[in-house]
Amino acid sequence: MQSHDTLPGGPGRLAVLQRHLVAVPVSGQVSSVSHPTDFQYTLDNGVLSLAQRQFYEENGFLVVKNMVTAGDLEIYRKAFEGICKKEVSAPGLVVMRDVAILNSEYVPDQKAITKIQDFQEVPDLFNYCTLPQILKYVECFTGPNIMAMHTMLINKPPDAGKKTSRHPLHQDLHYFPFRPADLVVCAWTAMERIDRSNGCLVVLPGTHKGTLKQHDYPEWEGGVNKMYHGIRDFDPNNPRVHLVMEKGDTVFFHPLLIHGSGMNRTAGFRKAISCHYASADCNYIPVKGTTQEGIEKEVAEIAGKRFGINVELKTAAPSSCLWID
Numbered sequence: 001m002q003s004h005d006t007l008p009g010g011p012g013r014l015a016v017l018q019r020h021l022v023a024v025p026v027s028g029q030v031s032s033v034s035h036p037t038d039f040q041y042t043l044d045n046g047v048l049s050l051a052q053r054q055f056y057e058e059n060g061f062l063v064v065k066n067m068v069t070a071g072d073l074e075i076y077r078k079a080f081e082g083i084c085k086k087e088v089s090a091p092g093l094v095v096m097r098d099v100a101i102l103n104s105e106y107v108p109d110q111k112a113i114t115k116i117q118d119f120q121e122v123p124d125l126f127n128y129c130t131l132p133q134i135l136k137y138v139e140c141f142t143g144p145n146i147m148a149m150h151t152m153l154i155n156k157p158p159d160a161g162k163k164t165s166r167h168p169l170h171q172d173l174h175y176f177p178f179r180p181a182d183l184v185v186c187a188w189t190a191m192e193r194i195d196r197s198n199g200c201l202v203v204l205p206g207t208h209k210g211t212l213k214q215h216d217y218p219e220w221e222g223g224v225n226k227m228y229h230g231i232r233d234f235d236p237n238n239p240r241v242h243l244v245m246e247k248g249d250t251v252f253f254h255p256l257l258i259h260g261s262g263m264n265r266t267a268g269f270r271k272a273i274s275c276h277y278a279s280a281d282c283n284y285i286p287v288k289g290t291t292q293e294g295i296e297k298e299v300a301e302i303a304g305k306r307f308g309i310n311v312e313l314k315t316a317a318p319s320s321c322l323w324i325d
């Protein structure tokens with residue numbers, strides 16, 4: 001970001017991220033392959049093989065198997081449980097219930113929660129964003145000065161019969177008012193085996209080479225979760241890839257990659273943990289007059305309700321942000 005003061009959430013937030021992330025040492029592996037220099041989406045720090053770089057350049061995502069240990073995932077699961085039971089809270093944390101059960105009686109356990117966001121002040125969860133084996137890969141996309149921008153633990157509930165457990169096809173950049181997009185990457189880790197039965201990620205390979213598209217609420221009869229915007233005019237002929245992942249497998253993907261996730265047809269709550277990282281060289285952009293103007297308004301409305309005041313979103317330029325504490 002241009003200057004620390006310009007970060008939403010104030011300098012305190014940056015300090016948290018800096019403490020964990022800036023100057024994270026990267027392992028001293030040396031690549032034995034000389035890579036071509038005309039790659040646009042990846043950097044050569046000796047971690048990605050040439051084949052991995054070519055795959056990401058072409059497809060906009062890369063799955064790396066067995067990245068997070070069962071022990072670490074258990075810590076995240078426990079921390080999530082504590083939040084659901086209201087034993088743990090933290091500044092900035094957003095706890096979201098699925099739209100299908102909004103009006104049912106509130107039971108304070110994980111059955112009510114579809115996801116949590118912005119867990120950077122929960123040490124046992126933020127630990128995920130600091131895992132050296134993840135950062136090593138992140139650096140291949142962002143370069144060495146890495147910031148954690150947005151965190152989520154998604155607890156996709158068994159579908160209540162209305163298909164609201166789906167996540168419509170979207171580009172994550174829609175939610176982010178900072179650029180350049182090529183220096184932003186998401187790490188998304190399966191906390192258990194995830195396949196079509198419990199709603200795996202679905203990606204449209206190669207769409208990261210396109211532009212940011214118009215996003216709107218999909219017209220789904222059973223309702224749509226708040227802010228789950230989707231792209232209406234995606235190319236139906238674009239091949240879709242269903243990412244079947246084992247526990248601990250991690251996918252890194254570009255913020256323009258069109259993706260979504262399917263319905264959870266099982267009785268279990270399928271869990272994934274993710275962090276969006278950006279290079280410290282990214283800058284906030286004004287979104288007025290762009291496709292992101294609508295989401296800015298929605299974020300401002302939610303912030304206004306939450307704080308009971310007319311919140312002015314604080315960024316480097318008049319734009320939107322998702323990180324109001």
Ligand SMILES: CCCC(=O)SCCNC(=O)CCNC(=O)[C@H](O)C(C)(C)COP(=O)(O)OP(=O)(O)OC[C@H]1O[C@@H](n2cnc3c(N)ncnc32)[C@H](O)[C@@H]1OP(=O)(O)O
Binds near residue numbers: 094228
């Ligand atoms: C790369 C990023 C990709 C993404 O993040 S995609 C999805 C982005 N989605 C979000 O960021 C949603 C974040 N969620 C939130 O901010 C909160 O969960 C949310 C929706 C404000 C609700 O917060 P709560 O603390 O539960 O507040 P509340 O119970 O007073 O509800 C406030 C109003 O929101 C409504 N609501 C709550 N959960 C909802 C849902 N799942 N779907 C649709 N509407 C929902 C609720 O009915 C209430 O409405 P009203 O004000 O009474 O009209």
Ligand SMILES: Nc1ncnc2c1ncn2[C@@H]1O[C@H](COP(=O)(O)OP(=O)(O)OP(=O)(O)O)[C@@H](O)[C@H]1O
Binds near residue numbers: 261
């Ligand atoms: N009308 C729609 N608008 C936007 N996104 C949609 C729409 N219908 C489905 N999707 C999303 O498209 C993605 C791909 O759908 P697809 O049917 O290929 O797989 P799936 O529904 O995830 O898996 P399965 O068909 O095995 O249940 C899913 O993420 C789904 O949420």
Ligand SMILES: O=C(O)CCC(=O)C(=O)O
Binds near residue numbers: 261
């Ligand atoms: O279903 C998931 O786990 C991914 C959802 C997603 O893409 C998002 O929240 O941006």
Ligand SMILES: [Fe+2]
Binds near residue numbers: 170171172259
């Ligand atoms: Fe997404």
Ligand SMILES: [Mg+2]
Binds near residue numbers: 262
């Ligand atoms: Mg389907």
